Amino acid sequence: MNNIEENKVIGVLNQIMEMELSGVVRYTHYSLMVYGYNRIPIVSWLKSNALEGLDHAGRAGEMVTMLGGHPSLKIGDLLETKKHDIGDILRESMDHETETLSVYYSLLELVQDKSVVLEEYAREMIHAEELHVDEVNKMLRNPGDIKPFEAK
Numbered sequence: 001m002n003n004i005e006e007n008k009v010i011g012v013l014n015q016i017m018e019m020e021l022s023g024v025v026r027y028t029h030y031s032l033m034v035y036g037y038n039r040i041p042i043v044s045w046l047k048s049n050a051l052e053g054l055d056h057a058g059r060a061g062e063m064v065t066m067l068g069g070h071p072s073l074k075i076g077d078l079l080e081t082k083k084h085d086i087g088d089i090l091r092e093s094m095d096h097e098t099e100t101l102s103v104y105y106s107l108l109e110l111v112q113d114k115s116v117v118l119e120e121y122a123r124e125m126i127h128a129e130e131l132h133v134d135e136v137n138k139m140l141r142n143p144g145d146i147k148p149f150e151a152k
Contacts, residue, residue, distance in 0.1 A: 010069035017060040022076030023053035033084040101129040
Protein backbone atom coordinates (compact mmCIF):
# COMPACT_ATOMS: atom_id res chain seq x y z
CA MET A 1 0.00 0.00 0.00
CA ASN A 2 1.45 3.32 -1.08
CA ASN A 3 2.29 5.31 2.02
CA ILE A 4 -0.91 4.71 3.97
CA GLU A 5 -0.69 5.17 7.69
CA GLU A 6 -1.64 1.58 8.51
CA ASN A 7 -2.25 2.11 12.22
CA LYS A 8 -4.59 5.04 11.58
CA VAL A 9 -6.41 3.18 8.83
CA ILE A 10 -6.79 0.08 11.00
CA GLY A 11 -8.10 2.29 13.82
CA VAL A 12 -10.75 3.83 11.56
CA LEU A 13 -11.70 0.42 10.12
CA ASN A 14 -12.13 -0.92 13.64
CA GLN A 15 -14.27 2.10 14.50
CA ILE A 16 -16.40 1.34 11.43
CA MET A 17 -16.69 -2.28 12.53
CA GLU A 18 -17.82 -1.22 16.01
CA MET A 19 -20.36 1.25 14.64
CA GLU A 20 -21.78 -1.25 12.17
CA LEU A 21 -22.10 -3.86 14.95
CA SER A 22 -23.89 -1.34 17.15
CA GLY A 23 -26.24 -0.82 14.21
CA VAL A 24 -26.93 -4.57 14.16
CA VAL A 25 -27.94 -4.49 17.83
CA ARG A 26 -29.84 -1.22 17.44
CA TYR A 27 -31.85 -2.30 14.38
CA THR A 28 -32.60 -5.70 15.90
CA HIS A 29 -33.89 -3.99 19.05
CA TYR A 30 -35.96 -1.54 17.03
CA SER A 31 -37.50 -4.40 15.03
CA LEU A 32 -38.79 -5.90 18.27
CA MET A 33 -40.35 -2.65 19.43
CA VAL A 34 -42.54 -1.81 16.43
CA TYR A 35 -46.31 -2.05 16.90
CA GLY A 36 -49.27 -0.95 14.87
CA TYR A 37 -50.73 -1.26 11.38
CA ASN A 38 -47.46 -0.85 9.51
CA ARG A 39 -45.49 -3.28 11.68
CA ILE A 40 -44.70 -5.93 9.07
CA PRO A 41 -42.97 -3.78 6.42
CA ILE A 42 -41.15 -1.69 9.02
CA VAL A 43 -39.91 -4.74 10.93
CA SER A 44 -38.75 -6.28 7.65
CA TRP A 45 -36.86 -3.09 6.75
CA LEU A 46 -35.23 -2.90 10.20
CA LYS A 47 -34.17 -6.56 10.09
CA SER A 48 -32.65 -6.10 6.64
CA ASN A 49 -30.66 -3.12 7.99
CA ALA A 50 -29.39 -5.30 10.84
CA LEU A 51 -28.23 -7.96 8.38
CA GLU A 52 -26.60 -5.37 6.17
CA GLY A 53 -24.80 -3.91 9.19
CA LEU A 54 -23.42 -7.35 9.99
CA ASP A 55 -22.16 -7.67 6.41
CA HIS A 56 -20.60 -4.20 6.58
CA ALA A 57 -18.89 -5.03 9.89
CA GLY A 58 -17.46 -8.20 8.38
CA ARG A 59 -16.17 -6.32 5.35
CA ALA A 60 -14.44 -3.77 7.57
CA GLY A 61 -12.90 -6.61 9.55
CA GLU A 62 -11.60 -8.18 6.34
CA MET A 63 -9.89 -4.88 5.50
CA VAL A 64 -8.33 -4.83 8.99
CA THR A 65 -6.88 -8.30 8.56
CA MET A 66 -5.72 -7.48 5.01
CA LEU A 67 -3.55 -4.78 6.62
CA GLY A 68 -2.27 -7.20 9.25
CA GLY A 69 -4.38 -5.72 12.03
CA HIS A 70 -6.57 -7.26 14.69
CA PRO A 71 -10.35 -6.73 14.30
CA SER A 72 -12.02 -5.12 17.28
CA LEU A 73 -14.29 -7.10 19.58
CA LYS A 74 -16.01 -3.94 20.76
CA ILE A 75 -19.43 -2.67 19.84
CA GLY A 76 -20.05 1.03 19.33
CA ASP A 77 -22.27 3.12 21.57
CA LEU A 78 -25.76 1.80 22.15
CA LEU A 79 -28.36 4.40 22.90
CA GLU A 80 -31.51 3.35 24.72
CA THR A 81 -33.86 6.28 24.82
CA LYS A 82 -36.84 4.07 25.67
CA LYS A 83 -38.71 5.97 22.93
CA HIS A 84 -40.18 3.54 20.45
CA ASP A 85 -42.43 5.66 18.32
CA ILE A 86 -41.56 5.06 14.66
CA GLY A 87 -40.52 8.70 14.31
CA ASP A 88 -38.15 8.39 17.28
CA ILE A 89 -36.68 5.19 15.88
CA LEU A 90 -36.16 6.81 12.49
CA ARG A 91 -34.53 9.92 13.98
CA GLU A 92 -32.17 7.72 16.02
CA SER A 93 -31.45 5.73 12.85
CA MET A 94 -30.70 8.95 10.98
CA ASP A 95 -28.23 10.01 13.67
CA HIS A 96 -26.53 6.60 13.58
CA GLU A 97 -26.34 6.47 9.77
CA THR A 98 -25.01 10.03 9.56
CA GLU A 99 -22.34 9.35 12.17
CA THR A 100 -21.30 6.13 10.43
CA LEU A 101 -21.15 7.93 7.09
CA SER A 102 -18.75 10.51 8.54
CA VAL A 103 -16.36 7.76 9.65
CA TYR A 104 -16.38 6.25 6.15
CA TYR A 105 -15.45 9.70 4.84
CA SER A 106 -12.57 9.78 7.36
CA LEU A 107 -11.37 6.47 5.94
CA LEU A 108 -11.55 7.84 2.40
CA GLU A 109 -9.40 10.82 3.41
CA LEU A 110 -6.74 8.50 4.80
CA VAL A 111 -6.54 6.19 1.78
CA GLN A 112 -7.39 8.39 -1.21
CA ASP A 113 -4.74 8.04 -3.95
CA LYS A 114 -2.80 5.63 -1.72
CA SER A 115 -4.68 2.32 -2.03
CA VAL A 116 -7.12 1.46 -4.79
CA VAL A 117 -8.62 -1.40 -2.77
CA LEU A 118 -9.26 0.70 0.32
CA GLU A 119 -10.34 3.76 -1.64
CA GLU A 120 -12.86 1.77 -3.67
CA TYR A 121 -14.10 0.06 -0.50
CA ALA A 122 -14.57 3.45 1.20
CA ARG A 123 -16.37 4.90 -1.81
CA GLU A 124 -18.67 1.87 -2.11
CA MET A 125 -19.60 2.08 1.56
CA ILE A 126 -20.12 5.86 1.37
CA HIS A 127 -22.45 5.27 -1.56
CA ALA A 128 -24.44 2.70 0.45
CA GLU A 129 -24.57 4.87 3.58
CA GLU A 130 -25.67 7.96 1.66
CA LEU A 131 -28.52 5.94 0.18
CA HIS A 132 -29.47 4.81 3.72
CA VAL A 133 -29.49 8.39 4.96
CA ASP A 134 -31.66 9.40 2.01
CA GLU A 135 -34.05 6.50 2.61
CA VAL A 136 -34.47 7.39 6.30
CA ASN A 137 -34.85 11.05 5.40
CA LYS A 138 -37.69 10.22 3.01
CA MET A 139 -39.37 8.09 5.66
CA LEU A 140 -39.26 11.04 8.07
CA ARG A 141 -41.03 13.36 5.63
CA ASN A 142 -44.76 13.90 5.75
CA PRO A 143 -46.64 12.59 2.71
CA GLY A 144 -46.36 15.12 -0.09
CA ASP A 145 -43.27 16.85 1.33
CA ILE A 146 -40.60 17.38 -1.29
CA LYS A 147 -38.06 19.17 0.89
CA PRO A 148 -35.70 16.93 2.89
CA PHE A 149 -36.45 16.36 6.56
CA GLU A 150 -34.45 18.61 8.88
CA ALA A 151 -34.00 17.80 12.55
CA LYS A 152 -35.18 20.55 14.88
